[in-house]
Amino acid sequence: MEMQKDHLEQARAALPGRILAIDLGARRIGLAVSDPLGWTAQGLPTLVRRNQRFDLDYLQSLVRQYDVALVLLGNPLNMDGSEGSQSARAREFAERLRRFLQIEVRLWDERLTTVEARLLLQESGMKRQRKGRQVDRLAAAILLQDFLETQRASRPNGPEPSGVVSGENEPA
DSSP: OHHHHHHHHHHHHHSOOEEEEEEEOSSEEEEEEEOTTSSOEEEEEEEEOOOHHHHHHHHHHHHHHTTEEEEEEEEOOOTTSOOOHHHHHHHHHHHHHHHHHOSEEEEEEOTTHHHHHHHHHHHHTOOHHHHHHHHHHHHHHHHHHHHHHHHHHTOTTSOOOOOOOOOOOOOO
């Protein structure tokens, strides 16, 4: 038991911090954070946008609260993988976040995460008026879980807790 506890503490110490995922929208920002070991994504309350300063301050408070080392921002690429106007806005917001938070911010392909979130909520029977914020939260969690699973799958020794790794998942 003591050896297992030591192994868990070593794994936690090796991780640079949690990952915060952002599903950026014009009116709301869906949010999710990884668990301390980088295995799962947990949705956070959706941020209703007010203005740029408020949004950045709120995100900074989450970075501090959860000891975030990496921000993962959904990149709404077109279905063919090209960048459109929404993707350009995400890239601009990512750069603004990077400068403001002084931590790494990465874009991650978010195609169909909102569609998947809506389908899951529809299947759950959730009332229509409650779906808006829940869709954003769930889309952020789906985005983050995809990132975490991709990182685990790319490790040569099989699944391990993920930490901060390099690269975007932009299509080739």
